[in-house]
Amino acid sequence: MGDATINPIERGPFERELAGSDSKGLSALIGLNERIPQWSASDLSSILLHQLAAPLQTDLSVLGPDAPRMLQRFTAASPNACQTFRDVLCSDDPPVELLVMIKDYARLTGKDQSLPNEIASALYYASILAATSRCGKRISNLSESALNEGANWMIATEWIEPALRLQLSRDLRRLTE
Secondary structure (H helix, E strand, C coil), rough: CCCCEEECCCHHHHHHCCCCCCCCHHHHCCCCCCCCCCCEEHHHHHHHHHHHHHHHHHHHHHHHHHHHHHHHHHHHHCCCCCCCCCHHHHCCCCCCCHHHHHHHHHHHHHHHCCHHHHHHHHHHHHHHHHHHCCCCCCCCCCCCHHHHHHHHHHHCCCCCCCHHHHHHHHHHHHHHH
């Protein structure tokens, strides 16, 4: 059985959440004005696994000149934890500041298309859900229904890593109890 190709129109709730924003800016953010490559579920799974294993120090440094210093501060406090995206997104007690940085990274990489929109969406929703559920902090203006929709989209998506899917399920349960 071959991998299903993801239709660019069925990108998930990341783009729908932004529906109330400036349409011209949103079109650029989600790439509606450009040809978007279509990724198979296998491709997306591989890209997500790679991204989750990526060192924060490397990828989040694109967020600006203060990012490396901030990362150093939060990763130095716990050298065995919070070194990768997976460490933060699957931690029982992630630093909210790192979740904000991951959310901002997801928006940036979704906008400049350096990551597939599906991967950027996954990072975006996972960081917001982690902050809300595990830290008790709102790091986005995302509505509760949009967050639930994004979390349910991720949980139902076949290419989401099982450990991340399990964490998302726990977070969603915690929020709906």
